Amino acid sequence: MKLQELNARGQSSVSTVSSTRLIRARSKSINFVSTKYESLDYDICENMLVVDEERSKGYNYIMQINIIRYILFLVIGLLVGLITLFIDFSIQFLTQPKYRILRVLTDECHKHCYIYLYVVWCLLVMVPTAIGSFLAIYVESESSGSGVPAVLCYLNGVSMPRMMTLKTLVCKVAGVICAVVAGLGAGKEGPLIHIGTIIGGLIPSMNIPNRKISSYMNYFQNDKERRDFSAGGAAAGVAAAFGAPIGGVLMSLEEGTSFWSVLLMWRIFICGIISSFFFNFFLSWHHGHSGKMAYDELFFFGKFSDAELRYEVFELPLFILMGAIGGLIGALCVELNMWLTVFRSRFIKKKWQKFLEAMMVAFITVNFGVFSIYAMSNVCLPVNYRPDNAVQVNCKENEVNIQSYFWFQIQENMLKHLLHSPIAVFQAVPLLVHLLLYSIMILLTTGLSISAGLFIPNLIVGALWGRLFCIGLKYLFPHADWIIPGKYALVGAAVQLAGMVRCTISLSVVVIEATGNITFALPVMFALATTKWIGDFISEGVYEMQINLRGLPILPTDPPPLTSNITAEEIMSTSVVTIPTCVVVAEVLAKLKNTNFHCFPVVGQSTLVNTQDPDFLIPYGQLEGLILRSQLIVLLMNKAFEESHPADFETRLNMFRKAYACQQVDVESLELTTAEKEMVLDLRAYMNPSPYSVRAVTSLPRIFRLFRSLGLRHIIVVNNVNQVVGIVTRKDLARFRLWVHRGNMRLKELRVHS
Structure with missing residues (x-):
């Protein structure tokens, strides 16, 4: 009776009739809590056996356990860094010949070879998509998607069956490589959080032949210890993905871990440092700058100079406006994703249907690329800004097709070009066309039965409309020297991602660490705070939406x-x-x-x-x-x-x-x-x-x-x-x-x- 009275009172005070109907209509598909998910027990059972163990072994045993615990956190950080490196190298190794083949075929293609080019392009996209989708559908379904909602629920105290197994780890690694190599609207950063969590959960369960060490490892066989190691692995995944160990710690605490202490934060921080260090160390060696840990290419967003990110106080309202735009776009994307996910849950249930859907999305991706390149074959770019695999099509001798600039390079390089290229490089129409096509790709890929994240794709979308915002300012103020495209593209990227995932504090720190410049922290914080307010006013974040649709019994903060x-x-x-x-x-x-x-x-x-x-x-x-x-x-x-x-x-x-x-x-x-x-x-x-x-x-x-x-x-x-x-x-x-x-x-x- 009290609950009905409360709803009646709340409806009269904070809801109108129309808004109540809207909430009911929206709640029909997600108005449930699933009984198939059990809870984890993070409370230690202090029975007589545990009391006897503590009394008998004393403080020396506790010190030894603490030392082994820190060693395990170091091992988790090392493994996450190395696996991230393996994924990164694998993507580069497989995408370079792919884009080289497409470049050669496109440049040498004349009137009668378009079909051959089209077939090859379809194969180069659909084959890796088929492999990645097969792994997520027929081998291990828990490897599908980014895995972040499952990680959030696990750290919150929900038991997620098969989420942290060796088979899931292998399928996740192989699946994310396939998704990125295929060129879908997918990134590797979200799956890296899941991968780090799996490694953190598996390490304490290792079968060690040494009897004494094995006896120590038995101490960690409980939900509480496994949760702490998994939280460290999640932070290490963020740290390796973005080169941001502090941001990784904050993201793990802000979004996932329901319980934290200063000691746990310190352990997670060590895990993130080790992961980021080993990833950057081997990456610098790969780029021919071995040991140079401040090398510009190691920064995820590329190294920004103070001149690129200088700003005036009167620009702060512009950044706040961009934050509001990011909140609105993010809320719209969440709504569209919700309806698409509900549609999939109702009409795409069988495994062959899910596989066919993945193939259709891959086919659409190919057609988007072909259409944009040949429909805008006369929109060209000076050869000075040409990436390795851009094609000429109908452009002049010293120019390349601008749309191939977007389609024939890996996502991280595209993002860096959007952030660092001068304003004259990209015109408004090509940016707008790619923004629309790429946004549709992200919408179709999010929730697809393949290991795919949404971090990098949303950063790219934000950078695209951030540059459009900058072009609009340049049109209004043609002689203003404070209009620098890089800073507006950076703010656009940050608020677009925040509009989807609604993490503000950790994302602010990630942006600072990934740019190597702290002077631009204040505008980013203003923009992200605005995005959070606007987005939460309209809808929940994309991960919360996915959690609710699955009926997972997660408990919010308050x-x-x-x-x-x-x-x-x-x-x-x-x-x-x-x-x-x-x-x-x-x-x-x-x-x-x-x-x-x-x-x-x-x-x-x-x-x-x-x-x-x-x-x-x-x-x-x-x-x-x-x-x-x-x-x-x-x-x-x-x-x-x-x-x-x-x-x-x-x-x-x-x-x-x-x-x-x-x-x-x-x-x-x-x-x-x-x-x-x-x-x-x-x-x-x-x-x-x-x-x-x-x-x-x-x-x-x-x-x-x-x-x-x-x-x-x-x-x-x-x-x-x-x-x-x-x-x-x-x-x-x-x-x-x-x-x-x-x-x-x-x-x-x-x-x-x-």
Whole structure:
């Protein structure tokens, strides 16, 4: 009743009738929370075994664990840097002959060879697209897309099946190479975040033959440690992709990690430094400037001089205006992506349909390139600014076709040319044509069944309309010497990306680090802040949109406002299965097989209560502790109920940690004899004796903050005498969603289904 009253009150105060209808129409496709995603448990189970381990091993053991932890962060940073280097070199190695072939065929092509050129171009785009799409559809579906939404959910506390496996890593690396080589509207930077997260999650689970080191590695076999390593890997991915270790740390903390401390930030920072260092070191060697770590080509956006980024105070309103434009364009792109994603989920479900869609997008990409080059064959560029593979077509001897300038080079080089070329190089019409065609390519590629990111493509789109903005200023003020195209292209690139992903603080730092110039930080910050405000006023970011469409039970930073009158009693589940501290094995087995619950409160004797009150909460017994489904299965698999079972804490702890490392927790695999089923299992040494619990009158915001800040999986609800009356899970909180759309706000209760 309270929720309906709240919605009615919110509708009258912050929503009009038309806006409410709009929100309902938009919510039909995303108004649910999926039950197939479980939660991770970032809260350490401090049972008797853990206490005995700490008491027995002392401070020396903790110091050794800390040293190994730092070594693992260093290894993660190194591996992410090397894999980024491998991807970068592979893309260059494969794209150079591709563009060389197209250049030779185009330059030497006359009237009767256009079909041959067209067929070759189709093959050079569609073959790598087919390989990348095949990997994402038929081999490992979790390698599809950028992977950033899955990373955000994992760091938030959602268990993402198959997200962090070796097969996903291999498919992700190969898929992103294929997508970029094909020339789709795709980048490698987003997938690198996913790749870094996978490496961070896999490193603690390595099988090391050395017995002593392996015993130390067992310490890291839990969700909390794996989350910290994954956060370091995500930051290392950003650091290697943009050459921005500080920006990587901030992006990991701003967008993903739900819990952070100064110590964790320091470890992530080290991971980012190592990743960026090794990537830049080998890249400088590849460019023939071995060891020169300040080499201009190492900067992602290219080295900007102070003269290129000088600005006057009266330009700040122009940068703010660009930020507003970026917010509007970003919100529009998110809306279009949402409708396209909904269309795909309804009509493109089968694997062959997804593969055919990828081939169609590749075919459209080829036709866009052919059309723009030959439709604008007389729009030329002086040969001084010619990239390696630009073609002449109908241009004069000392000129090249300007559209081939865009199509026949890798994306990073195109972006650098847009940022650093003089204003006279690019005319308005070619920029506008490529802006429209490339924007359509990005729209079609985002959400496609292939490993593809959206960072670089959106930076290019922003740089394109940023130069158009500069050309417009030059038309209005033809004699102004403060109109420099590079700075407007840079601001356009930054706000376009921010309009899509809505990260401001980290992106500001990434831009500063990637340009090698701090003097331009203030205009970028003004523009990005404006983009964030405008974009959030209209819609959510693209990653939040994708998360909502999948029904992932992610918890935002803050609880929904105006929900303090909703209590635990109203949102909790009263279907609780409890277990006594000492229980017969057959009873445990029956509860595991007959329910799909992942949490069992351990209770003492329950008290029978006779009452006719329909609102009375029936107690399940005095709360003694909490034990997880996975723990019970491990105990039964290892026959912990037998008298011969090892009693030392280290052996018993390792059986849980080894089971976590190999994920062998399947109730169907249990084979117990009749005699074993009659034995008694004592849970007191294994259960969490101090689980988090709240009273039934606790408000939703308070429960929400406990879940979000502590990374909990369950909270037990008790009455005044500490008897279990219910349980709250992540899905019980995630179904309350605050919808903000075009200035209207409303609390909605989402459906929970599979």
